[in-house]
Every structure is written in structure tokens, then in C-alpha cells.
Amino acid sequence: MKQRSYLALEGVTVEFPTRAGRFCALDGIDLEVEKGQFVALIGHSGCGKSTLLNAVAGLVEPTRGAIFLDGELVDAPGPDRAVVFQDHSLLPWLTVEENVRLAVDKTAGGRNRVERRDWVMHNLELVQMAHAAGRRPGELSGGMKQRVGIARAIAMNPRVLLMDEPFGALDALTRAALQDVVMDLQARLNNTVLMITHDVDEAVLLADRVVMMTNGPAARIGEDLAVALARPRNRLEAVDTAQYAEARSAVIHFLHERYRNPATLAA
């Protein structure tokens, strides 16, 4: 048997029972991700991107096929696959620090109180949110909440970081600031990342690979594009390169020519 990649999805099929029979969201997805790779998943709404991410998170069980992380079968959710949720999912009754602390307490076995506190603050500093440690999520802007959501996820020291359209609900300027945060983190930590996005520029700018999915139901991987931009990346330098333009063009042609949005086809 060949050596499996760090994160390996093998023939993952997900079906949901509905009143009209079985609904097949994903049909035999094969995906291999190397350690330290940043993979963006892109596709139209309803193509099963979130289902794929939830399957890796362990929140959805594949009907057929299997997912392996570092050689181990994924069969339940766990903090080694930290998720940054689209709606940030911070607990409103806890402060920013307590939200991250809850995650740290579940993953920092053996560390004492002071070390845990320091680790929480270190991660908040990485996303420039240490100044808001004592505030509650309700007092923060959307961008700030998502920074905390990212801090909570990376504080768990995950083996793979899963981001479910993390900036989808943010305005364009805030989104750019958060993308810079993610680029900065990637340069420092070199996490293995699986990120869902709707935004072509975001995918090309952040990812080493852009995995494009066909329209659902029974979505498959349509194309797997390597982005040959050097790291660490800088937005202004990247957008002027030929590689950026090529990658961007390839993704746009895939999304708007080969697999057009089913909603616009119907219109």
C-alpha cells in the first residue's frame, strides 16, 4: 500500500436522507493534502463545500469512504481539527480571553495556569486582539470577532486548521485585513489549512492549491490548481505577478464557463 498523505480523503461520499429519498451531497471525493499546505475549496453555493469540511471536522459522517489524518482514521470531532466557523460561534457569555481559554484548557494538558494564560494571550496577540481580552463578543465588530475565532482555533495547536468561509460575512476592507492576518499566521506557523471560500481573489492570494468543486448534487472535484506564488506573500506584490493573473483567470473560467452557477443558468 502506498504511503498516505498527511490529510487524505479516500472516496468520500456523503448522502443525507430526505423526504424525497437520498440526497447525495458529495460523490467519491479523493483529496490529498501535504503537511503545511494551504488548500482553498471553491465552488458555487450548494456544491457541498461545507459538507466536505464538516466531514473532515468529524461533524458529518461519510456514507462511504474514509478520511485519514496523519495516518489515523477520522471518526469523531476533536480539537486536533480546529474549525473557524463562518458565524465565528464565540460563546456570548464568556469574554474574549475566556473563549480562547476554554479551547486551551481542552488541549493544553500538563501546562499550569500561568502557562495557559500566557498561551491564550500569545494567540490573541497573533491576531492583534490582546487589547480586547476582557471584552465580550457582543461588544466587538464582526472582524474583531472573527479574529478571536481564528485565535481560538490556532490556540488549539490543531493538526489541520479548517476554515468554513471565515470572512464571508465581512465587508471587503475588513476581509482584506483578515486575509493579511491569515497570511501573517501562515508565514509564522505554517499550518495545514483547508479553507472554504466564495472569493476567487481570496483563494488565489492565500492558498497553495485551489480545489474547485463541480455543482451539486453529487459534487466532485473538478480541478486542482497549484498557485505558484512565493511565500511569504504580500498582497500588493502578488496581484501584479503573472502567476496570480493566470491562477485567477483559471478559477474564473472554471466557475463561470465550465461550471456556471445553477442559479444564473435558471435565470
Place this chain on the structure above:
Amino acid sequence: MASPSPGRMSGPSASTGGSSTELGVILPYPEQAIARRSFEPVAAPEHPLIRAARSGAASMLPTMVMIAGLLAFWQLLCGSPSATFPSPLAVWQESHDVIMHPFKGVEIGLTHFSIQDGGDVGIAGHVLTSLSRVLIGYSIAAVIGVALGILIGQSVFAFRALDPLFQVLRTVPPLAWLPISLAIFQQAQPSAIFLIFITAIWPIILNTAAGVQTIPAAYRNVAKVLALNPIEYFVRIMLPATVPHMFTGLRIGVGMSWLAIVAAEMVQGGTGVGFFIWDSYNSSLLTDTIVALIWIGMVGFALDRIVAFAGRIIGRAG
């Protein structure tokens, strides 16, 4: 916290440290400072005590004017000697003793109070008797109600089994339970407590269950990703997420308890504020009844506020 270097977070211009124009160098304003600035008060701060007094007076004044106006209207309406209903002045004169000596026959210590057996007891003594019944019955209802609410909120099986039963039982008026309660307990005190219990428990159960059922999927997913065990989930997620619903039920419950106790005591007799009303009606002391009504209203209001306050404190503590 280290002071942010300009442009560190604003990204692109970080490498250049700002861009030059004909007029000068534009340095990006750090995002943190922008965010912090919006939390600063705009106007010059007033002393908090003065501000509290000012806003307190502003909210109290209309109430005071309204009460004075109503009393004057009532006096005008019922002031003539032929009126069948006593005027405020008549209440003040005829029930002077009840108003001024509410604690007659009551001994209040630091940890206990005792009420003289039978005979002449002030209105506060009756209110305390009623309150002690409410306190016992309501506490039992709160504990069992919250536990049952969490059970049927968590378990679909328990919900299907018990919810129809609860939906039917909760519509039974409190007084309808009285004969059953008397038959079971034979005595006034425990049957009044049972009545309070059976009145208060339904809103507590149903609101707690609704709270548990509506915990957002997002919080449950967080709990799964963090791999919280059932006890951690209960303490860190379920309880704090349910507290607002729970206290809605507890507030409705305490209000209904207070409604039920007065009715129960009117029927049962003996002691308590409900008995006081019935007794004063039988003795044709309508002015005493009016004083008792005001006491009941004030105590009911206080109970509601106390439970609401507890809910806010617990909700904040998380």
C-alpha cells in the same frame, strides 16, 4: 501590550511605512486605535452619582404625578358621603391602625420570624405567612421544574412522552387543584404549598425545555470540536445558553404563585394575606381590603424584580 507599529495590520503599506503625497507622508492609522476610540465617551463625563440621581428623577417624576392625579380623581369620585366605595381619605382614616402598625403580633429576628397564633395580627404578618408558603412551594417547583425542563429539552423521547401531559395540566386553574390538594394533605399549610408548587411548575418546565431545545447548533458544534465531555457541556454551554429562557419561566412562575396563594388562602382561611382580605370583607372593613391590595401588588412586584435581578446576575456570571 506593545504599541502597534503603524501599518503592521493594515498590510500592504507595512513595508513602505506609509505613502508620500505632495502634501506629506500618510501614515495608516492603526486599526486597534480606531476600534478603541469608538468606546470612548464623547461628552465630558458627569459625576456618576449626579447622573444616576438625574435619570432616576426623570423616570420617577411621571409616575409620581400619575399617582397623585389618580388619588385626586378617586377622592373626587368617592368623596361624597353617599358613595358606596371608600375614598383615599376614608381609607387613611378608617384603616389607620392597619396602615401604621403592619407588624403587630410579629416578632422578627435575624434568622427567623414568629407570628402570634390567632387573633390580632398586622397585615405584614399575613404577608410574611403567605410569602413563606410561596417560598417553599416555589423553591420546590423551581428545582423540579428546571430538572424536568432540561430532561424534556434534551431527550426527544422524554419530550414526546411528557409534553402532552404538561400541556394539558398547565391549563388547569390553580384553584381547581385545591380539593385534590386538601384531600391529599388534609391540612391548610401543606396543601397551600402544594398549590403553589403545582401552579408555578408548568411555565418553569416549558420555558426551560424551550431554552434547551433552541441552543444554537453553532454552540453545539463548538462543544463537539472542543470535545467537551457531557458535564463540561452542561456547565459551560447548556446552562449559560438556557439561563435567559429559564428565568423567563421562573418569573412567570413566581407571578402565578403569588396569584394562586391569595386565592387559596381566601378559600382555606386561617392565616395569610388572602385570609386577611376575606376576613376584612366579612367584617365589612372594605378599607382594610384596599390596604391589603396595595401590599399584595407591591410584594408581587418586588418578587418579580428579585427573580429578574437574579436572572441578570446569573446570566452575566455565565
